[in-house]
Amino acid sequence: MKPRVQKLFQQLDPKPEAIVLANAIDPHLDQTFFYVFDVPAGLFEGSIAIAHPDGELDVFSSPLEAETAQIAAKKDPHVKVHVVARDETAGAARRLLGPATSIGLNFRELTHEWFVKLDEQFPGAKWSDCSNGIRRARVTKDANEIELLRRSAEIGSKVGREIPGVLKAGISELELAAEMEHRMGRYGASGRSFATIVAFGPHSAEPHYAPADTKLKAGDSIVCDFGAYYHRYASDITRSYHFGRRDEEMKKVHETVLNAQEAALAAVRPGVPSKEVHLAAARVIDASPWKGRLTHGVGHSIGLVVHDGWAYGATVEDPLEVGMAITVEPGIYLPGHGGVRIEDDIVVTKNGYEFLTTTPREYVEVLA
Helix, strand or coil, X not given: CHHHHHHHHHCCCCCCXXXXXXXXXXXXXXXXXXXXXXXXXXXXXXXXXXXXXXXXXXXXXXXXXXXXXXXXXXXXXXXXXXXXXXHHHHHHHHHHHCCCCEEEECHHHCCHHHHHHHHHHCCCCEEEECHHHHHHHHHECCHHHHHHHHHHHHHXXXXXXXXXXXXXXXXXXXXXXXXHHHHHHXXXXXXXXXXXXXXXHHHHHCCCCCCCCCECCCCCEEEEEECEEXXXXXXXXXXXXXXXXXXXXXXXXXXXXXXXXXXXXXXXXXXXXXXXXXXXXHHHHXXXXXXXXXXXXXXXXXXXXXXXXXXXXXXXXXXXXXXXXXXXXXXXXXXXCEEEECEEEEEEXXXXXXXXXXXXXXXXXXCC
């Protein structure tokens, strides 16, 4: 993990003497802790990692996960694990760092309670917010991260290919979501990467809908937005289907969304301002009868969490870089009728991009 620790410091100017990454109680865990400490399992609540400019890493773990931590540390000579009780962690960090006066924190994921504890232990310390530097470091992925993202995307893609065979009249949104999550687990996922979205009929016009007991019936459009965790790395995929009798408007909507995604993908290459990817999709939709019905940014970074600290839309100038793992997800939403979204995970390459997700994207009609 030494290269990742050094990568964090390369993004910071001036550089602090150390970066302290502190976990509170789930779900308030600093995912950068797991970025620098490659441990495959465990919550590590109350644990902290101290990163040093030379790439060395000290990890303070409670006895609950000491064995897991020590096994992981044995694989990396640059990681040292200290086993301490949770209420002693802050004091142990103070003894390790001594009279450090410049300490970096990830303000974006640090709880106020942890900050108070650290401030008490390091009176007079100069705290610096490393959040933006951490985001810049994490937004591009190394080869191991890309492989884990690919495995996660393979799980999601396999489930996506199977969804049409699960659809039947009377199945509820919640039942379909549960079946999808069950299949992800069967195929090797450690869990869902976010709350699965299954939306039938008019509900599919709401991008962040929460599934309920609504039953599937003939004529419904269907949006399924879901993802898996594999060794802590997330996938995020959306596919749209139609159940029963053909809906000519929704078929054309699907074709338009697919064309918008293809236009966005064609814009992906290193150095391109990320807004150009969004705008390429928006131009296709705004030239259709559904102008203005793209109501969200076209994508975001993906990694240790499904929304991994960065997103792009119509005004985001940040250029695309080799190694960025992002989603491309245009959609059209017609309130009271239905919606279509097509979302894939890709990684930016020196020549353009590579798909991580592989589920077919064409319009699928399932007989009622």
